[in-house]
Amino acid sequence: MSDILIRAEAVTKVFTTRRGIVEALKDFSLEVHRGEVVCLVGASGCGKTTALNLMAGFLAPTTGRIVLEGREIHGIEPRCGMIFQSYALFPWMSVLENVSFGPRLRGVPRAERQARARRWLERTGLAEFQAAYPGELSGGMSQRVALCRALANEPEVLLCDEPFAALDAMTRQVLQEELLRVVQLSGQTVVFITHSIDEALILSDRVVVMSARPGRVRATYDNDLPRPRHLDVQLTERFLELKRQVWSLVEEEVGRALSMAASKAGH
Numbered sequence: 001m002s003d004i005l006i007r008a009e010a011v012t013k014v015f016t017t018r019r020g021i022v023e024a025l026k027d028f029s030l031e032v033h034r035g036e037v038v039c040l041v042g043a044s045g046c047g048k049t050t051a052l053n054l055m056a057g058f059l060a061p062t063t064g065r066i067v068l069e070g071r072e073i074h075g076i077e078p079r080c081g082m083i084f085q086s087y088a089l090f091p092w093m094s095v096l097e098n099v100s101f102g103p104r105l106r107g108v109p110r111a112e113r114q115a116r117a118r119r120w121l122e123r124t125g126l127a128e129f130q131a132a133y134p135g136e137l138s139g140g141m142s143q144r145v146a147l148c149r150a151l152a153n154e155p156e157v158l159l160c161d162e163p164f165a166a167l168d169a170m171t172r173q174v175l176q177e178e179l180l181r182v183v184q185l186s187g188q189t190v191v192f193i194t195h196s197i198d199e200a201l202i203l204s205d206r207v208v209v210m211s212a213r214p215g216r217v218r219a220t221y222d223n224d225l226p227r228p229r230h231l232d233v234q235l236t237e238r239f240l241e242l243k244r245q246v247w248s249l250v251e252e253e254v255g256r257a258l259s260m261a262a263s264k265a266g267h
């Protein structure tokens with residue numbers, strides 16, 4: 001893999017709040033290759049969501065740049081699709097309307113956008129629910145719809161901010177398998193945030209461990225677990241070996257985050 005799709009170049013992000021300034025990211029640099037699945041892990045508050053929002057163009061860096069396909073991004077980036085922990089579906093629209101909403105905004109003709117939406121709904125086992133409304137769906141189904149909605153835009157890169165974190169363990173596993181299948185099918189480039197090392201190892205080609213705040217890339221691990229991958233990969237020796245390596249570093253950074261918080265509270 002050689003083709004770099006996204007590059008974060010020495011990005012700093014400082015938030016100014018009433019209570020002072022918060023340095024969320026400092027010297028954050030990352031390269032994501034086309035067709036790669038990168039999982040970002042790190043302590044709570046280390047700047048993961050901020051990094052993703054910068055890649056989506058929802059936020060602008062304080063210093064440094066985000067480059068997509070060789071050009072610096074300015075403003076909300078239509079080539080990026082986003083999936084959040086809260087599904088953010090439109091409650092007044094049917095499942096089909098939700099999934100075809102993005103293509104509709106882009107002026108894709110009705111027949112084509114509905115066909116595209118139906119195709120994704122079929123691929124994720126939701127064909128029967130196209131006329132349902134979000135209020136009638138379970139959490140797992142809602143997140144599947146959110147995944148379809150993002151994919152229907154055929155984004156260059158799919159940005160996922162802990163999309164499965166609020167789901168129960170069983171549903172989460174089903175959706176992990178589903179995402180693996182979909183990514184296999186589409187060759188989609190994915191940047192996926194999670195606080196679960198298991199999830200990161202199941203999904204990724206590369207695991208990026210962030211430092212405690214201000215966040216930067218502390219280390220990256222090539223994930224050589226074979227594909228196509230199924231959840232039983234978690235039972236292999238190699239999985240445990242990688243997990244041990246990643247965990248020791250994450251643990252160190254979580255420890256640093258906690259001790260920084262404690263010393264601040266002491267003042």
Ligand SMILES: Nc1ncnc2c1ncn2[C@@H]1O[C@H](COP(=O)(O)OP(=O)(O)O)[C@@H](O)[C@H]1O
Nearest residue numbers: 015017022024043044045046047048049050051
């Ligand atoms: N809009 C904002 N305004 C002020 N501070 C923010 C804002 N967004 C994030 N932060 C702060 O930046 C830091 C990193 O937050 P975030 O990126 O959400 O971390 P993570 O997703 O890793 O938990 C936190 O200290 C958070 O309070």
Ligand SMILES: [Mg+2]
Nearest residue numbers: 048049050161
């Ligand atoms: Mg977050």
